[in-house]
Amino acid sequence: MSSECLGSDGASTGYDRWRRDRWEEMAGPEGKAGLIAHRPITEPGQQLPEVPGRWTSTGFSGSLTLTAARAENVSVDGHAVDGTVELTGASRLSFPGGRRGTVEELRGAHALAVWDEAAPTLVGLRGIEAWPWDPAWAVEAEYRPADAGRLLEVTRVTSPGVRESFPAPGDFAFGLRGERHTLRAFGVGGDTLLIVFTDGTSGMDTPGMGRWLILPRPQDGTGTARIDFNRAVVPHHMFSAAFPCPLPPRENHLPARVEAGERAPVFAEEAAVGSATGPAV
Known part of the structure; x- marks a missing residue:
């Protein structure tokens, strides 16, 4: 075993650190256990059951846009949406109820990942x-x-x-x-x-x-x-x-x-x- 993984007392300190990091990745404030939806965007003006807005993708080489009214309380990168905005893989979206979204560009398609810090799988992970x-x-x-x-x-x-x-x-x-x-x-x-x-x-x-x-x-x-x-x-x-x-x-x-x-x-x-x-x- 490499020296990174062994402490002076022979304990697997590197492994322990990795386990703590793994726990944070799954159960932390933005833990993966909080994912509630992974929705491919395949139709113009597509609506999703988890979040407001209308979503349109023109394919991986094209664009992904979100259309929402100000009253729907959607924001992109901290700015309220009132109309149509273009999204990228770096866009960070916020929705009512504390939900958030990230955009994926994967093998010819766009998808929206929706996260909720109140998701039962995240809150209940022990x-x-x-x-x-x-x-x-x-x-x-x-x-x-x-x-x-x-x-x-x-x-x-x-x-x-x-x-x-x-x-x-x-x-x-x-x-x-x-x-x-x-x-x-x-x-x-x-x-x-x-x-x-x-x-x-x-x-x-x-x-x-x-x-x-x-x-x-x-x-x-x-x-x-x-x-x-x-x-x-x-x-x-x-x-x-x-x-x-x-x-x-x-x-x-x-x-x-x-x-x-x-x-x-x-x-x-x-x-x-x-x-x-x-x-x-």
């Missing part, structure tokens, strides 16, 4: 169950770049489910518990790679839709990388059903039980959830 840190679950892997432009078709968890092609720039090959494995990685923007995988715990101790490993792309495009299953996380969809998360490709199944990383979110009984105390660190 913790994220995880196995104890174990350095044996951190392994060295070989990164193997794929052919330029490789895409993998996967299903997103939406209603109804949709198939979508994701860029898959490379694979990670490694040994685990005496067996060799290869996991395919998606490109999710910048130099970040996402591995969506299942293992022997999936559907029992961990979500049936798998877990995630979020890794930096090797800077030289090849070589070795460190995969730490202690930092496997449950998908955002388990904190809010509004997240249209991808399901793992068939190739990304590990037959062994990976008893490392997150297991499930834990909610108060009254929270309306699709899945499961301050963080156990």
